[in-house]
Amino acid sequence: MSQVRVRFAPSPTGFFHIGSARTALFNWLYARHMGGKFILRIEDTDKERNSEAFLNVILDSMRWLGMDWDEGPGMGGPHGPYFQSQRTELYRTKLRELADKGRAYEKDGAWWLRLEGARSRAHDEHLKRDYEKVDSPPMVLDDLVRGRVERAEDRDFVIFRSNGEPVFHFVNVVDDIEMRITHVIRGEDHLSNTSKHVELFRAFGVEPPRYAHIPLILKSDGPGKMSKRDQGALIEEYQRRRFLPEAVRNYLCLLGWTPADGKEVLPIGEIVRQFDLKEVHQSNARFDERKMSHVNAQTLRGLPAAEFAALARPILLETKVIDASVSDARLAEVLGIVQEKVISLEHLPEFMGFFFTADFKQDEGAKANLTKKGGDPVARVRELLPALEAAEWTEPALEAAFAAVGAANNRKPTDYFAPVRFGISGQGGGPHLLSVLRVLGRERSLARLRAYAS
């Protein structure tokens, strides 16, 4: 069997949404799994909306998600150019080829594909009354994910507009032929178009590729498939919100495909190894950002500390939580207790800002919670302070101090936890309190608690 060649063929509209990303991803996965080629072809035939900036939206997101292409923009390749806008001469040549064969004809200034046999609706006036069903064997498509699908194309259709430009179906097929595409993996919204495409392949006398129509991604709330306008539909949003690209990619894989062993968070190499079109689902999936967040959090936790630090430092610098003077060692100390609790890099600044400044914000919700519980947090801190001041600054010793004060005041040690946390960080949650105290350090911790208690 010859080498697998798949392509992703977006049109640069200025958006790169999650559905396109998933289609690209499945193509990429299949190419990598099969040791084939992944081709990126830009369908920029629509001159109205076509610019370098729009193209870059796509290329940036592709790179961010780690989908590298073997042929296409910036890569070249033996079947270029990879921009349809540069292939217009080819399309004219191919149209002429069909016309010469009698498979294309002109009508109203446009060019139409003539279907074979009785199905062709010639433009003769007397046939124009339209629609009498023509008995013809349906096209049988053996789709790699949907199995046997039957559909008959029963009317001629336009392949070249009267303005001289070819239509999508035509260029798509011509390019797939020229680029030797072996498998077409695309959204189910193209399933009904496939009969047109197969007709075109046959008209050219070329064996059609194998098709795999993958399920669509539905919007998380209302009806219908996800569109550019929906919340969370654009890849760049997740980039901006500092999701890990590998986590977004991982989640996208889960929309329409399931790892055999049920382990959902896994490295891309493992996904490439396991992925197969035969296991792609047939039904549409609803997008769920909460699950994607979960995948993100899990992935974050699994990162080696050095890698986590390399991601965190620029974010903390940018948000002025730290400045360049903060050493790697100090940062590592703080990140060490933060990494397993935080769910997104986006939250890092607010989550750990208090380690680097005493001038932190007080969380109103947490504050309300403190008093709602009935106790007086300031009084608790006052009761505790002497014991902390006397304690050796290690977690076991601090723990013992909490216990002793609790016992002396007939309280649970944990009654002191929330007030202390709030006093030193202004927050209601965070890493384990004893480790926060340890990492924050004795002087800073005590100073903040004294200030809080007064």
Next chain:
RNA sequence: GCCCCCUUCGUCUAGCCCGGUCCAGGACACCUCGUUUUCACUGAGGUAACUGGGGUUCGAAUCCCCAAGGGGGCGCCA
């Protein structure tokens, strides 16, 4: 209107091809309890589904038919 595809917990799904091991398993979310914090961590539990109706069969989530629901396509858009 015509055509095509799909249909298991709220959501993502396993199981369906090769009917009994499924009073349906996992994950997210939610709830409860625990972990020396109220937490986004972590641990243990819990609520929750085979769209409906007919068949076939000793037996159906699994096979067949119909209906309903959902999605998509029907353009000189891509």
